[in-house]
Amino acid sequence: MHRIFTCTKILITALQTDCDKGPIVIQNAKLPLWLAFGSALLWGLWWMPVRALEGVGFFSTWAGTAMFLGALPILLILFFTGKRDTPVDTRALLSGALVGSAMMLYSIAITETTVVRSVLLFYLAPAWAIAIECMFMGRRFRPINALAFLFAGIGVVFIFRGEVTLSDWNSGDSMALTSGMCWAVGSTLVFTGKDNGARTLSLFACMAAFVVGLLMSVLYGHALPTPSDPIYATQLLAVSGALYITPVLIATLWSARRVNPTTLAFLLTGEIISGLATSAWFLSEPFGWPELIGATLVMSAALVEVFAPKSNSNI
Numbered sequence: 001m002h003r004i005f006t007c008t009k010i011l012i013t014a015l016q017t018d019c020d021k022g023p024i025v026i027q028n029a030k031l032p033l034w035l036a037f038g039s040a041l042l043w044g045l046w047w048m049p050v051r052a053l054e055g056v057g058f059f060s061t062w063a064g065t066a067m068f069l070g071a072l073p074i075l076l077i078l079f080f081t082g083k084r085d086t087p088v089d090t091r092a093l094l095s096g097a098l099v100g101s102a103m104m105l106y107s108i109a110i111t112e113t114t115v116v117r118s119v120l121l122f123y124l125a126p127a128w129a130i131a132i133e134c135m136f137m138g139r140r141f142r143p144i145n146a147l148a149f150l151f152a153g154i155g156v157v158f159i160f161r162g163e164v165t166l167s168d169w170n171s172g173d174s175m176a177l178t179s180g181m182c183w184a185v186g187s188t189l190v191f192t193g194k195d196n197g198a199r200t201l202s203l204f205a206c207m208a209a210f211v212v213g214l215l216m217s218v219l220y221g222h223a224l225p226t227p228s229d230p231i232y233a234t235q236l237l238a239v240s241g242a243l244y245i246t247p248v249l250i251a252t253l254w255s256a257r258r259v260n261p262t263t264l265a266f267l268l269t270g271e272i273i274s275g276l277a278t279s280a281w282f283l284s285e286p287f288g289w290p291e292l293i294g295a296t297l298v299m300s301a302a303l304v305e306v307f308a309p310k311s312n313s314n315i
Helices: 002-016 031-044 047-055 061-081 092-111 115-122 124-138 143-159 169-193 198-220 230-257 261-267 271-285 289-307
Strands: none
Touching: 031 143, 031 198, 031 230, 031 261, 031 289, 047 061, 047 169, 047 271, 061 092, 061 143, 061 198, 061 289, 092 115, 092 198, 092 230, 115 143, 115 169, 115 271, 115 289, 124 261, 124 289, 143 271, 143 289, 169 230, 169 261, 198 230, 230 261
C-alpha cells in the first residue's frame, strides 16, 4: 500500500509541474520501475474501452481515435496552465509523435487481430530497444541479453502455436509489430532528450495518435461513426480519454524519462498479465497451454532484463 500511495503522489506531482528534474525528488530509485509496471497493468485493459466504443458505433480505427479525442481537452488544459522551463524542440515533437503513433497502431491492431497476438507482437519492443541501445547508446550486448531475446522469441512461437507463417499473418499483426518498433524508438528519444515534461510529451503523443487514427480511417475507407445514442457515446469517449488515457499516458512517459528504453519495454510487458487474463476471461479468446507457456516465456525475458546484474559498461 505504501508503494501505491507513493507512486500516486509522484503522478500528482508530475501533473502539477512540467519540470521533471526540478521539484520532483525521488527518494526510492525503484519508484519509476513500480510506476511503469503499474501503468503496464492498466494498459493491458486498453481493449476494454476500445471494445466498449465499438459497441456504440465507433468501429475499428474510430474507437482509438475517439479515445484520444476525449483525452485532448484535459491535456491541452494541463499544457497551457503548466510551467515549462525547457523549450519544446523538434526532438520532443518527434518522440511524442512516435509514441502516439505506436499507441494508435496498437489500438487498431486490437480490433484487427486477437488481443493475445496484438499484445505479444507489440512486446517484441524490448528487442528493438536493445538493438537501439547497442548501436547508438554505447550499450554492450551481453549473453544475458541473448537469453532475454531467446525467451521472448520462443514465447511468441508458442503464442502462435507454432504456426508462424505469412499465410497466417494479417494487417492487425503488422500494425502490432510496427507499433512496438515505434515505441522503442520514441521511448529512446524521450530518455535521451531534454526534459520537456511528461504533460508536454503526452499532449504531443495524443495529438499524433489522433492524426494517425484519422489517416488510418481514411485509408481503410471507414465511414464516420454514427452512434445510436450520441450523448452516451460522447460521455464514454470523454471518460475513457480523461480518466484512462490521460493519467496512464502521463505516468508512462514520466517513467520513460527515468528508466532506460530496454528496461522500460520489458517492464511494460506487465500488460501481458492483465491483457491476456482479461481477454481470456471476458472475450473467451483462445488461452490454452501454448498461450500460457508463451506468456510465461515473454515475462521471463522481462525478468531477465530487469533483474540481471548491470555492469558499469552498460547504460
